[in-house]
Amino acid sequence: KNEVEQSPQNLTAQEGEFITINCSYSVGISALHWLQQHPGGGIVSLFMLSSGKKKHGRLIATINIQEKHSSLHITASHPRDSAVYICAVRSGQTGNQFYFGTGTSLTVIP
Amino acid sequence: DAGVTQSPTHLIKTRGQQVTLRCSPKSGHDTVSWYQQALGQGPQFIFQYYEEEERQRGNFPDRFSGHQFPNYSSELNVNALLLGDSALYLCASSLAAVFFGDSPLHFGNGTRLTVT
Numbered sequence: 001k002n003e004v005e006q007s008p009q010n011l012t013a014q015e016g017e018f019i020t021i022n023c024s025y026s027v028g029i030s031a032l033h034w035l036q037q038h039p040g041g042g043i044v045s046l047f048m049l050s051s052g053k054k055k056h057g058r059l060i061a062t063i064n065i066q067e068k069h070s071s072l073h074i075t076a077s078h079p080r081d082s083a084v085y086i087c088a089v090r091s092g093q094t095g096n097q098f099y100f101g102t103g104t105s106l107t108v109i110p
Numbered sequence: 111d112a113g114v115t116q117s118p119t120h121l122i123k124t125r126g127q128q129v130t131l132r133c134s135p136k137s138g139h140d141t142v143s144w145y146q147q148a149l150g151q152g153p154q155f156i157f158q159y160y161e162e163e164e165r166q167r168g169n170f171p172d173r174f175s176g177h178q179f180p181n182y183s184s185e186l187n188v189n190a191l192l193l194g195d196s197a198l199y200l201c202a203s204s205l206a207a208v209f210f211g212d213s214p215l216h217f218g219n220g221t222r223l224t225v226t
Contacts, residue, residue: 004152031212041147041198043217050212086152090212097166098143098215100152 003027006087006101013108019074021104023087026068030092034061034072037084037103046072046085077108112137114203116218123191123225131186131223135203136216142184144176145200147220153200159184188223196225 004025013019023032034046047054047061049070054061058077063070074081087101115134123129135142141160145153155168159178178184182203188195198220205213 033215035215035217041200041220041222043153043200043202043215045214045216048212048214088153088215097158097168098145098155100145100154102150102152 002101003091003099004087004089004101006085006104008104009102010105011107013077013106015078015108015110017077017108019077019081019106019108021072021085021087021106023070023072023101024068025070025087025089025099027089027099028092029068029089031090032063032070033088033090033098034070035086035088037086039083043086074106077106079108079110082107114139114201114216114218116199116201116221118221119219120222121224123223125191125193125225127191127225128187128189129191129223131188131199131201131221132183133186133201133203133218134183135201139203139205139216140182141204142178142182143202143204143215144184144186145202146170146195147198147200149197156186191225193225196223198222 007022031050033048037043058075060073084103084105086103117132143158144156147153156170157167162178173189175187200220201218202215
């Protein structure tokens, strides 16, 4: 069983739609990261959060520590949002190791 | 401000050979982590270096080794390559968690290793 589970694995949306990607984790964490990976491999850090909610432009990330769950929302989606979104947690238990979800592949159609 | 740089970008090796991948962290960062990402999968943690020492290690065999230099740059070495080692190898840098708590990860663009 993976320490980090994401859903859905694949997501196709029409431009302008509201998108939600979910992440559940099973370990105690010190922080959760949302990452964006474009074709070719480069990864960009979108958010790092340990409680509550953060917003950056059209992106919103929330975390519920008690439920061990986080969501990434994209409002007014755009084709340039097409990428793989990865949830990663830094464990507060096993030597502060990072665990990654397998990613959600998002395609936004014009 | 240079971000994380990795070299080479692509590499083709034969089974049984050895490979060295290189990473220069973002300016000001002192901690380097290495990850292996197989096609269609999320990154898997290999190990992390801080103060020139391996501080944490994921579930990878001893064929995977590394080094960090005084300028914080790092190398990943893989010996006796197997076909299954074909993957994208990502390097990420950050500030030492022990002093700064959690800080965002900054990733390089990766090295695509193909073992034939």
